[in-house]
Amino acid sequence: xxxxxxxxxxxxxxxxxxxxxxxxxxxxxxxxxxxxxxxxxxxxxxxxxxxxxxxxxxxxxxxxxxxxxxxxxxxxxxxxxxxxxxxxxxxxxxxxxxxxxxxxxxxxxxxxxxxxxxxxxxxxxxxxxxxxxxxxxxxxxxxxxxxxxxxxxxxxxxxxxxxxxxxxxxxxxxxxxxxxxxxxxxxxxxxxxxxxxxxxxxxxxxxxxxxxxxxxxxxxxxxxxxxxxxxxxxxxxxxxxxxxxxxxxxxxxxxxxx
Amino acid sequence: xxxxxxxxxxxxxxxxxxxxxxxxxxxxxxxxxxxxxxxxxxxxxxxxxxxxxxxxxxxxxxxxxxxxxxxxxxxxxxxxxxxxxxxxxxxxxxxxxxxxxxxxxxxxxxxxxxxxxxxxxxxxxxxxxxxxxxxxxxxxxxxxxxxxxxxxxxxxxxxxxxxxxxxxxxxxxxxxxxxxxxxxxxxxxxxxxxxxxxxxxxxxxxxxxxxxxxxxxxxxxxxxxxxxxxxxxxxxxxxxxxxxxxxxxxxxxxxxxxxxxxxxxxxxxxxxxxxxxxxxxxxxxxxxxxxxxxxxxxxxxxxxxxxxxxxxxxxxxxxxxxxxxxxxxxxxxxxxxxxxxxxxxxxxxxxxxxxxxxxxxxxxxxxxxxxxxxxxxxxxxxxxxxxxxxxxxxxxxxxxxxxxxxxxxxxxxxxxxxxx
Numbered sequence: 113x114x115x116x117x118x119x120x121x122x123x124x125x126x127x128x129x130x131x132x133x134x135x136x137x138x139x140x141x142x143x144x145x146x147x148x149x150x151x152x153x154x155x156x157x158x159x160x161x162x163x164x165x166x167x168x169x170x171x172x173x174x175x176x177x178x179x180x181x182x183x184x185x186x187x188x189x190x191x192x193x194x195x196x197x198x199x200x201x202x203x204x205x206x207x208x209x210x211x212x213x214x215x216x217x218x219x220x221x222x223x224x225x226x227x228x229x230x231x232x233x234x235x236x237x238x239x240x241x242x243x244x245x246x247x248x249x250x251x252x253x254x255x256x257x258x259x260x261x262x263x264x265x266x267x268x269x270x271x272x273x274x275x276x277x278x279x280x281x282x283x284x285x286x287x288x289x290x291x292x293x294x295x296x297x298x299x300x301x302x303x304x305x306x307x308x309x310x311x312x313x314x315x316x317x318x319x320x321x322x323x324x325x326x327x328x329x330x331x332x333x334x335x336x337x338x339x340x341x342x343x344x345x346x347x348x349x350x351x352x353x354x355x356x357x358x359x360x361x362x363x364x365x366x367x368x369x370x
Numbered sequence: 371x372x373x374x375x376x377x378x379x380x381x382x383x384x385x386x387x388x389x390x391x392x393x394x395x396x397x398x399x400x401x402x403x404x405x406x407x408x409x410x411x412x413x414x415x416x417x418x419x420x421x422x423x424x425x426x427x428x429x430x431x432x433x434x435x436x437x438x439x440x441x442x443x444x445x446x447x448x449x450x451x452x453x454x455x456x457x458x459x460x461x462x463x464x465x466x467x468x469x470x471x472x473x474x475x476x477x478x479x480x481x482x483x484x485x486x487x488x489x490x491x492x493x494x495x496x497x498x499x500x501x502x503x504x505x506x507x508x509x510x511x512x513x514x515x516x517x518x519x520x521x522x523x524x525x526x527x528x529x530x531x532x533x534x535x536x537x538x539x540x541x542x543x544x545x546x547x548x549x550x551x552x553x554x555x556x557x558x559x560x561x562x563x564x565x566x567x568x569x570x571x572x573x574x575x576x577x578x579x580x581x582x583x584x585x586x587x588x589x590x591x592x593x594x595x596x597x598x599x600x601x602x603x604x605x606x607x608x609x610x611x612x613x614x615x616x617x618x619x620x621x622x623x624x625x626x627x628x629x630x631x632x633x634x635x636x637x638x639x640x641x642x643x644x645x646x647x648x649x650x651x652x653x654x655x656x657x658x659x660x661x662x663x664x665x666x667x668x669x670x671x672x673x674x675x676x677x678x679x680x681x682x683x684x685x686x687x688x689x690x691x692x693x694x695x696x697x698x699x700x701x702x703x704x705x706x707x708x709x710x711x712x713x714x715x716x717x718x719x720x721x722x723x724x725x726x727x728x729x730x731x732x733x734x735x736x737x738x739x740x741x742x743x744x745x746x747x748x749x750x751x752x753x754x755x756x757x758x759x760x761x762x763x764x765x766x767x768x769x770x771x772x773x774x775x776x777x778x779x780x781x782x783x784x785x786x787x788x789x790x
Contacts, residue, residue, distance in 0.1 A: 178552070220556040222541065223543045229487065237551065238553070
């Protein structure tokens, strides 16, 4: 299983990181959809990192701000991440991602809670992201078949348009997705998620991309809109990122979470 | 008087035929009495559940909460008059509106628990346990343990406890979203089990002290609803008008006060059903009446010569009509009387023992309708009287036609056996 973390959504727990420089500078309409998405994966792979970020949820005119610190490490096969909320209202709440399982720790609860399949479509911390958005983000190449359908300009950047449809036998959260991938930096600039009947469910836009290592570009601010939630959007911002962070032994374990 | 005697004597001329007609009326009156008792018992039982658990006599919420209630939006809570706090608002209401007997402030919120690979979703109700102990129904439904008093103590629906595989004295962790939409988890101690009889309540609800709910949901001195109880549920409209006036006077247009009978679509359906059922009762009686009308028509046909004789001897058409009408009325009265005795006995029996309808209650529970698994059929004097007069009156009216027909026979034709 390719468990490299894709920057867009996984950044919630997140994110993310990069390993070696990805192949950049390639600018060709000859790339297939699958090749483009593989380059996105390669570009956004993180071996280990410490990330400080905030999530701003706008809901019917009300703004809710959450801050978190995330530790993430990946050996290329399995990805583990720990996100701890540090804003006053949520202080102490932690999410632990261990491969394809997610656990929650709450300061007022005696037990750890595993995110079960029945909760996957629920909103994560009241945001426009669902748990499934986070868990599926690293499995896209397994869940979808990709096709490059053209080039468009997004915010002044040339972008591949890649359409994804669920692979046969797979039942991902969204039947179809469309990606706009920066043709030079291999960063997702925009993503639309659709239901089986073609109804638009969510839109994710990248609002800030920075070169955080030579030749490595990362989206550091993005906005997700759940089209089924009236007047709602969630802005995710990375405020600080330390790559190749030396995460203390045992940090990303259930024992430490408890 | 003479006509009465003739009519009464005529009834005895063919006892079998008269008995059949009387039996038909008796049967339909028994059905009507039983049906009315069933409907009244059912609605009273269900209404009582709705009033005590969901709406009070009048429920105050914010307009926005009322609109979005299925989502249980905690951000549209009652924060008091001029945001001075819900407790102060409740006190002011009690002081200024005489008819208010008591108020139960509550917070309802969604919660869930992870059980193996499954998720059990439920509803938490933060409520003033002291007020519940004095006025509410929770203590009456306690089947084990005690009422929650403070901290993380909860009262759990009995079926919910079974699903969670937990009992009194055990601890359970629930997840919920607070007023700022943050997912949270908390471990509670189960101190009591509730069995209301309603599958929906017992399977999906747990109760905790209001203060605990306010703390854990970040809703300091806020509630999502106030259940206001007046002196009589049937006078809820008056209480609502007073509350509306109070809210307008205090510039609290963001709040809405809704009577229990208008708060839930199912209650409205019940009320409409009651009106429809009256029509059904009349139709039932008409079914029995068909037998009486048919019997009378047969009698008129059989006694054509006799009617001619009565006319030839100078009996007025009106008297002839009255004789036949009185025969029908006697059948209606006797049948209705017997129906009242038999129907009264049956409803009285079931008003004591109840009628078990677990399967039906389970089905309706799946649609979030509140219903107890045992109906206690209402045995009321009013039901017996109404059913008696309904039976007698409908039969009498229906007999007008054959009686009129008899009165219109011409003596000469009648004596020659010619029908009209």
